[in-house]
Amino acid sequence: MGKGTEGKQIAQNKKARHDYHIEETYEAGLVLTGTEIKSIRNRRVNLKDSFARVSRGEAWLHNLHISPYEQGNRYNHDPVRTRKLLLHRKEINKLIGLTKEKGYTLVPLKIYIKNGFAKVLIGLGKGKKKYDKREDLKKKAAKRDIERAFKDSQLGR
Template structure:
């Protein structure tokens, strides 16, 4: 029985959902060093510049910033090192094949602990154009205004 139960979110990449259309999501494990886990348990990480690349048939997470552990010694990790993503082979093959298509990339969406193990939710993404971003923003704003008008009407 694991010591921790449930899901504890460490970091979210909200910018990714704004900049990309997420077509599919996967949950992957992370190969981490001990000081990285301790730093994550303190709730410190940034996924903003993160992306995944394929190397020798494996996926590697790059650009994710996990700051050095404060009480760490010479065994501390480098903050932006490349980290291996742990996925099933069929998931890896599917992701690698799709990411090779033009305009597709793999971005981290969320970093969290699930039952005591560090996991990252990665998304197969396609870049949005500027007008798509503006249109999505306009739709959200219209929906918010309609919701506000409906709630204002029910309160009277």
């Protein structure tokens, strides 16, 4: 993985590694409102359909669903608003070049709290074909069978 992600994990996009070959990861900060960070700390986040995009020299996170904060009343936020990602200029320039290539996309992999700040781990992914996904499922099943057989042999001594 990229930089250390030794924070408190809030949400993870399990489908991302199934649908994409993740080649590089980047740690990015999020620009949030007060009620959004409170909802994130309460683990009320969904990464399922979210994606990142670089436009006008800035990185943006789209379709990240952060549920409204229960005590937020009129100060609550729009649950799926576009949120700005905080990345270094060098990283943004690199991502601009990489995402221009055909088939590459920016996918959020997980959200976590690190040193009191909400961070998102962004992966540069290339879409998998259907046969790649089937191959991964076969490998996963074979690994599980091997582990089960090993465990049974350990118990049968």
